[in-house]
Amino acid sequence: MTPFLVGLVLAQGQIADDIFVARPSVQLGSGAPGTAAIVWASKPRKSFRVAFGRDQFAEATQLRTVDVPSTPSHEVWSAQVGPSEPGSTVHYAVQSGGSTVFRSSFDLPKTGKLRAVVFGDCGFGTRQQKEVAHQAWLQKPQLTLITGDIVYDHGRVSEYRTRFWPQYFETTPGPSRGAPLASQSVTVAVPGNHDTLYRNLGKYPDALAYFYYWNQPLNGPLTVPGAKNTPVLSGPVEAQKRFLSNAGPSYPRAANFSFEFGDTFWVVLDANPYVNWNDPVMRGWLERELEKGRKKTWRFASWHQPPFHSSKKDQDYRAMRSVVETLAKGGVDVVFCGHVHNYQRTHPVLIDGMEGASSDRLAKGDWKLDRKFDGRTVTKTRGIVFVIEGAGGGPIYDPQFADKPDTWKPWTAVYKAGHGFGVMDIDDRKLTYRHLGTDGRCTDEWVLTK
Template structure:
């Protein structure tokens, strides 16, 4: 009995890695444009001074990178830890490289990953939203996404449930996407080998952050390192509670909050514009619209233009968020600058619209009820197989990455859908796989059993 008790008491100590609070992961860093194949290698260390060294091998010889301690995370309810990053420079675009992290001359972690691709390369990537909720579906999706061996994974918001907190990343995010081995019941060692990028959803950020209830909020701005080329928006969450806690958070998130909510980047021949569609942001604001317009206009030379925000403007799910149509107010810009796909989440299923254009009802003013009335024109001749030239924007909801689904919608058919929807898969969980070349974009939706449930092609 005594031995058993000692064993049980020692379990958390055994489980804790002596060097890493959380193991390495790959990020774009503040690089809107590719600089060779460069990436940031990041990890979380314990709250003590450790002399980490990073080496990476692209080609025949090992090179050194200098790790920097970016921030210290010390909030109530979680163990204090430190966020580190090392810039891996001069990587050969699209080529696999090895890396290792050492402490006192001893290698403590090794893995490999692929360098960021350049404009002329084809790409192959995965998209799923509404994911880290600690569910069997999340692990299945992580496993099958890893089987795709993607260049990168993009999450269009609701990254971590239920409040995007530091403590929730520890239970719901790192253990699944950086699991030591791959299986449908555990997840996969993705983060250490595959670049992740993301935008914020309503579970990652809220209009009001109550620090008394959530003392470790907005972990997105602490852990992610993404381009900081977006506008310094005046529309940000409002902090409530203790001023000292607020100061502590802002100090920890220095440089990343609120700047990382809206940004854009290029990966291979794809231009991504990522924007925050939370209710505290007014996308009828002239400054925000001007930034969006400038960004999309500058992307005219990219082969493919993808825009991502969390709340889908064209949604057929009556079970969830049906009236949250706010982002229809930017449909004119998406159409004018020939955006190919809009990728959203929020609604925990998969939906695809016909290619469409939207005319807002004349005299409309966005109100609190969030509905945006108007008239859509649908390109029903486009089928994505024989006719691959859409007239309009295709809106995708890919929010089936792991969070709970809506049982009443499992068996409903087209009669239930809005007129603009052409494909709707409510169950089981699923994710999107996109392949781009200079001439074609192939979109597939794969479910949690690994089965393809939708496919369409766009050609130039």
């Protein structure tokens, strides 16, 4: 299909940067099948629209004004494009005042297929962050999953400006510059500790930027600011009021959500310490969402803090073990975490009626593992594989354990140091996962089949 865009004046890669605070990204928006949201931040502007596909238009909605001290006031916009057919390339052009001010495109997965890239703990502003962004973009994914700790150190607007937008919106791609990954694939972000734990709005007036820039489905269980399981605000009342006004319905709802994408179903959970996943409200929501996912071939969960890993750092945080039984009942195949800055995967973890599986108190030897699964000759399992992709840009944790199985906890199957990211390919009932380094070389490959 030849793309046709009315009013096109810019070639791909040319941008009217006097307009944008953050260039357009592709996000989930409402999550309606076959659709995506084009999301950008601009200096104050009257109106935008987005042209897409063959002579179609979507009016842009102003999601919010971000008005905080320490950064110029700006507006966040979103326009839903689609629905488009599976496998189509969706060309889009952001227009304002009769001119096209940005254009790009993204691909939707073909029926039964998907390529996703996965990385986390990325927004450090390092050379390795840019290398990972560039290599991930070279894979031409339809979906990009960021497993939390999107920007360091404090999840602030000012940190998005220096440690996220330049790296993932770079239109002249290269390992020393980054790439337009966020403009050319549906990009999904999971809230990590650095995204939501800094809530003193007196000390960090532009913190909690997660709730400003991510337009993800507002189908989570939490609607009341300050209620149980939400990231409660602190600092001067005026600063809190300003944040609530800026964020609108995104806070606190956007911390947890579910979505479908092609033939996959996902739950994204906030695993920060203020959330108790044994709370019936949280657990009930998770059970209901997973039930919705049953019609899909593949089901995934993602949260930030891993329940099973072999690094020394953060070994004690195991609260999310309490949801493993619910995930198993819901037919989840793989869980993607970050937080620990390296790559690890577990043997499939089995529940099989294990007593105490819905508590966080089980010790390291109490978990049943499917050791017959090797991801090569034995590719079927009833267990859940836990993957850690936490090497997207921050300093690597505990590299001394890499490739030394005798130093690992019983559940760990692979442990690699060095920066990198995952590439997941789904082809109907076969899932192939590769972990690639910053040079693009594969350091782990495994297959899961149904």
